[in-house]
Amino acid sequence: MLSAPIPQQMREKIDDFAADFSSGALAEAAERLSLAYRSGTPPRIDTPLARAAYLATRMPATYGALWAAARELPFEPTTWLDLGAGPGTAAWVAPCPATLVETNPTWIDLTPATRIHADLTRLPPLDPHDVVSISYALNELGPKERDRAVLDAWSLARRALLLVEPGTVEGFAHIRAARTQLLALGAHIQAPCPHPGICPMAGGDWCHFAVRVERSKLHRRLKGGDLSYEDEKFSYLLALKEETTPPWARILRHPNTRSGLIELRICTPEGARPDKVRKNDPRWKAARKANWGSPWEPAQ
Ligand SMILES: C[S@@+](CC[C@H](N)C(=O)[O-])C[C@H]1O[C@@H](n2cnc3c(N)ncnc32)[C@H](O)[C@@H]1O
Incomplete structure (x- = not known):
């Protein structure tokens, strides 16, 4: 946190x-x-x-x-x-x-x-x-x-x-x-x-x-x-006042970390939804550092 x-x-x-x-x-x-x-x-x-x-x-x-x-x-x-x-x-x-x-x-x-x-x-x-x-x-x-x-x-x-x-x-x-x-x-x-x-x-x-x-x-x-x-x-x-490019998504809860899996709840332009990040996901390192409230990126 x-x-x-x-x-x-x-x-x-x-x-x-x-x-x-x-x-x-x-x-x-x-x-x-x-x-x-x-x-x-x-x-x-x-x-x-x-x-x-x-x-x-x-x-x-x-x-x-x-x-x-x-x-x-x-x-x-x-x-x-x-x-x-x-x-x-x-x-x-x-x-x-x-x-x-x-x-x-x-x-x-x-x-x-x-x-x-x-x-x-x-x-x-x-x-x-x-x-x-x-x-x-x-x-x-x-x-x-x-x-x-x-x-x-x-x-x-x-x-x-x-x-x-x-x-x-x-x-x-x-x-x-x-x-x-x-x-x-x-x-x-x-x-x-x-x-x-x-x-x-x-x-x-x-x-x-x-x-x-x-x-x-x-x-x-x-x-x-x-x-x-x-x-x-x-x-x-x-x-x-100026135009801005907000992040793709925002993490809405404490990330839930289990062995080999990080579960996130995120807000995206398509609504609020879960996102699962596994160890082989290029976003794994970022997910481990991410906090409740961090900006979040889409899967490749
Ligand atoms: C909970 S305190 C928050 C103080 C500070 N902003 C903070 O975050 O620590 C709320 C403050 O808003 C002030 N306040 C409430 N109504 C107000 C008004 N109509 N005009 C100016 N100040 C007001 C109160 O006097 C109080 O100092």
């Missing part, structure tokens, strides 16, 4: 911020956040304690998801605008200066960035940026606001719009709706879809991926459990 390299400096800043609170208070605040997310009501992150709990338990995971999705960018951006920025997660992913739009004025910046205090559904005039991202924020908007946000974000994107949502049925539904909306606006989908046709994900199936994130000592203290990592599930969409 793809592993996200969490910047050491980000970890240190999170630890510093959390140091003002006892583990017990942080664990309770983290539990309140989890309960709110699980119930589908975005939590109010408006106290220093709630912010510290978000930073400690969620920021590394949302960083991992945005980092994994941003790997699909086919160019190096020089400007980046993030809408619904929270603590500024996108500023750690962007390889260039980032501008962060956030409605909650109390969020602290953990990294240098330009901050704009604004509602992303009623944006002030902004310059276009090479990349516009919305990460784990569409799910905090109502349906009409979401459509509006996607439309505005697309018009502010000079080259690419990157959307990331939780890898849940609901998160994927937002990504799928945005895909339909963006295709109608003439967008070229770079990832994860290998085609602009009808999305084959239906009947309880949803398109999502996973990234592995190493758990800090603080995370383990607050969330319990023995594992040294967590797997963050996410859905995403990378839409480009």
